[in-house]
Structures are given as C-alpha cells and as structure tokens.
Amino acid sequence: GNSVTQMEGPVTLSEEAFLTINCTYTATGYPSLFWYVQYPGEGLQLLLKATKADDKGSNKGFEATYRKETTSFHLEKGSVQVSDSAVYFCALSDRTGANNLFFGTGTRLTVIP
Amino acid sequence: GAVVSQHPSWVICKSGTSVKIECRSLDFQATTMFWYRQFPKQSLMLMATSNEGSKATYEQGVEKDKFLINHASLTLSTLTVTSAHPEDSSFYICSAEMGGTEAFFGQGTRLTVV
Numbered sequence: 599g600n601s602v603t604q605m606e607g608p609v610t611l612s613e614e615a616f617l618t619i620n621c622t623y624t625a626t627g628y629p630s631l632f633w634y635v636q637y638p639g640e641g642l643q644l645l646l647k648a649t650k651a652d653d654k655g656s657n658k659g660f661e662a663t664y665r666k667e668t669t670s671f672h673l674e675k676g677s678v679q680v681s682d683s684a685v686y687f688c689a690l691s692d693r694t695g696a697n698n699l700f701f702g703t704g705t706r707l708t709v710i711p
Numbered sequence: 712g713a714v715v716s717q718h719p720s721w722v723i724c725k726s727g728t729s730v731k732i733e734c735r736s737l738d739f740q741a742t743t744m745f746w747y748r749q750f751p752k753q754s755l756m757l758m759a760t761s762n763e764g765s766k767a768t769y770e771q772g773v774e775k776d777k778f779l780i781n782h783a784s785l786t787l788s789t790l791t792v793t794s795a796h797p798e799d800s801s802f803y804i805c806s807a808e809m810g811g812t813e814a815f816f817g818q819g820t821r822l823t824v825v
Binding site: 703 | 755
C-alpha cells in the first residue's frame with residue numbers, strides 16, 4: 599500500500615540555520631511526491647512537488663529531490679527565516695493529479711530570531 | 712492561488728448532536744472536493760471524495776451514515792457529523808480541485824465533542 603513516514607517534530611531552529619525534514623515513502627507504482635505547508639490559521643498550501651525520479655522540486659528557497667533508490671523526498675532549506683515557521687506535510691499521490699493524497703504526520707517548524 | 716474557505720474553524724458540541732462543516736471554493740468551480748480527518752500526531756486520512764451532483768465515495772472504514780457529505784453545487788460541499796461522540800473529536804480538512812489540477816485546501820475545522 600501507500601504510506602508516508604515523516605520526521606517527527608517539533609523542530610526548533612535559529613534564524614539562518616539549515617533545515618532538513620526527512621520524508622520516506624512506500625508506494626506501488628510511480629507516485630508523485632509533494633510538500634505542503636500550513637501557516638498558522640491557514641489551509642495547506644502546495645510548497646513544491648516532483649513527479650518522477652531524480653526530479654527536484656523547489657520554491658521559496660526550499661528544495662526536495664525525488665530519490666527512488668532510497669524512496670525519499672527530504673525537504674531542505676539553506677537558511678530559514680522566522681516566517682518559515684509552519685507545519686510541513688510530505689505527501690504522495692499515486693495518480694497523475696493531486697487527488698487521493700497520502701500524507702505524513704506533519705512536522706512543526708519554529709524558527710526563532 | 713485559489714481560495715478554499717472552511718467554516719467553522721472550530722466547534723464544540725455535545726455528544727449526540729450533529730455538526731455541519733462547510734467547504735467553499737471562493738474563486739473557482741470545484742468539480743471534486745475531498746474530506747480528510749487528522750487525529751493528533753497522525754496523518755491526514757482521506758475520508759471521502761465528492762463530485763458535484765453525485766453521491767460521495769467513501770474510503771474503507773468510514774461510515775457514510777455517520778459522515779454525511781453533500782456536494783450540491785460546484786462551490787460548496789458540506790460534511791455533517793451525525794450523532795457525534797467524543798471519539799469523533801478530530802481535525803477535519805477539506806480540499807477542492809478543478810479538473811484534476813492542483814488541490815486547494817481549507818484551513819481545517821477542529822471538532823471537539825463533549
């Protein structure tokens with residue numbers, strides 16, 4: 599079956615620190631992989647995605663590379679800001695669209711000045 | 712991006728009563744809406760998929776008579792938790808998409824049943 603295992607939080611970092619949030623997956627076939635972010639009081643927003651092996655998704659300084667050999671899609675950012683404080687969800691879709699998403703548990707990131 | 716509004720953001724109800732949660736796509740017509748549920752420290756779990764004008768498709772293990780979903784228009788879907796019990800307390804999130812494109816999420820509703 600399909601599942602996503604995500605690094606547990608919470609994660610607290612100082613501003614300008616390097617961020618890694620680990621995500622591994624189990625899937626049948628060739629899934630698409632996503633990172634969503636939820637800022638306080640808002641809905642989940644798509645942060646980045648990758649649809650095939652070795653693709654790198656990137657947005658707002660965040661990056662994640664689809665690694666089929668390690669079934670991973672780790673989220674990284676070189677220098678976090680206070681405004682990056684949010685909950686981050688890793689997800690996969692086993693279809694071509696964004697429907698039927700399988701989510702990780704979410705990782706809360708707090709960035710302190 | 713497109714906006715999906717979910718209402719209410721939080722609700723407390725007594726055991727045995729019913730609660731309705733609304734999910735609206737504000738600036739686009741949603742052909743499909745999804746309802747998710749998240750327990751503390753667990754993943755979001757898809758409960759059901761609804762298409763405008765047709766019956767919702769429920770995931771295995773989700774009671775359709777308990778979680779009534781209505782998708783009467785292209786901009787509104789409702790989830791009604793009937794005869795709520797404390798174990799129904801959870802975080803409910805909807806998402807909407809148009810024609811198989813990116814899904815847009817509401818901000819979620821925290822339901823507490825006392």
